[in-house]
Amino acid sequence: MMRAAGMTVALVLALMLAACGERPQVVNYKQGSYQGKPDTPPYQDAPYNGDKAAWERAIATRTQAQNEYRRIH
Amino acid sequence: MARMKFLCDAERCIECNGCVTACKQEHDIPWGVNRRRVVTINDGVPGERSISVACMHCSDAPCMAVCPVDCFYKTEEGIVLHDKDLCIGCGYCFYACPFGAPQFPQQGAFGLRGKMDKCTFCAGGPEKDGSPQEFAKYGRNRLSEGKLPACAEMCSTKALLAGDSDVLSDIYRERVTMRAARGTVGGPPWGWDSAYGRPEATPPRNKAPGASAAPGSK
Numbered sequence: 001m002m003r004a005a006g007m008t009v010a011l012v013l014a015l016m017l018a019a020c021g022e023r024p025q026v027v028n029y030k031q032g033s034y035q036g037k038p039d040t041p042p043y044q045d046a047p048y049n050g051d052k053a054a055w056e057r058a059i060a061t062r063t064q065a066q067n068e069y070r071r072i073h
Numbered sequence: 074m075a076r077m078k079f080l081c082d083a084e085r086c087i088e089c090n091g092c093v094t095a096c097k098q099e100h101d102i103p104w105g106v107n108r109r110r111v112v113t114i115n116d117g118v119p120g121e122r123s124i125s126v127a128c129m130h131c132s133d134a135p136c137m138a139v140c141p142v143d144c145f146y147k148t149e150e151g152i153v154l155h156d157k158d159l160c161i162g163c164g165y166c167f168y169a170c171p172f173g174a175p176q177f178p179q180q181g182a183f184g185l186r187g188k189m190d191k192c193t194f195c196a197g198g199p200e201k202d203g204s205p206q207e208f209a210k211y212g213r214n215r216l217s218e219g220k221l222p223a224c225a226e227m228c229s230t231k232a233l234l235a236g237d238s239d240v241l242s243d244i245y246r247e248r249v250t251m252r253a254a255r256g257t258v259g260g261p262p263w264g265w266d267s268a269y270g271r272p273e274a275t276p277p278r279n280k281a282p283g284a285s286a287a288p289g290s291k
Contacts, residue, residue: 034146036156039199041149042217046203056074058219063236066225067244069251 076132076151077194078238079225080245081124084252085232088113088123092224092233096127099195099223100212106176108192109224125224125233128153128174128192136166136175150216151238152194157210160188194235195222 042048043055064070088111096102096109109127130153137145137153144159145166166189167175178187197214200207207214215223225235234241 033143034156035143036146036159037199039146039148039154040202042196042202042214044202045217048217048219055219059074059216059221059236060240062219062221062226063234063240064244066221066231066234066236067247068231069247 074150075237075239077130077236078241079129080234080241082232083122083124085230086123086125087230089229091227091229092125095223095227103178105179106190108176126172129172130194135169139165139169141165148196152196154193154196154198155189156199157188162186162188
């Protein structure tokens with residue numbers, strides 16, 4: 001009797017934990033390694049000459065300029 | 074800075090093709106190649122919607138996965154670019170891309186397929202920034218000049234937005250909130266109730282234009 005109950009509990013536990021072993025079914029593409037010429041960051045050359053912060057400020061300003069709720073009141 | 078993305082607001086796009094024209098003009102793109110195009114759904118039917126589509130610079134880009142010569146790379150800003158010197162024009166990327174972004178110049182009498190051309194987010198390619206070689210192969214590098222893509226900056230209704238995805242999300246969220254606060258003829262925007270509140274919390278709706286008076290009456 002005890003043995004049957006124990007087996008039942010073990011079976012139920014196994015069924016409940018079955019989903020824990022589920023693997024993600026989303027396809028993850030494996031990227032190949034780039035074989036071409038290296039590229040420089042957009043702030044590398046003039047007019048920013050490596051000043052990443054200034055370039056990011058310029059881009060952020062232009063991005064916000066697309067929001068006319070902030071431009072027109 | 075997060076990833077650079079495009080966002081097209083279908084409520085605002087008026088299918089003027091200004092973005093398409095701006096792109097072709099900015100990069101001196103030849104006939105037969107359209108890095109950007111406007112797609113209209115339910116054309117001619119009341120309630121039609123248009124969106125401007127180009128390379129979406131996917132986070133997990135299928136074109137990069139299928140390229141047999143590995144000519145694609147992704148910049149630290151999340152822009153998907155490619156090296157035309159390495160491209161063999163096989164067209165795998167065209168079949169892999171769900172947006173039809175890769176374009177192939179058709180030159181010659183037998184439909185010769187040239188090297189792939191696509192939207193670069195106005196970020197050029199693996200040549201010296203702003204050089205004539207870069208312009209000839211990839212078009213103008215506006216990003217290195219501190220500017221955003223020409224298509225988005227040209228958009229007259231600001232339907233097409235480009236830039237840092239976090240900032241774009243903020244802009245779009247504010248836009249949707251303002252629309253809902255003002256009320257629209259057809260009710261709040263799609264998904265408003267489920268996203269921002271219970272149905273009873275729906276903002277008041279305006280009456281349809283002309284609903285209170287018969288047409289022509291004064």
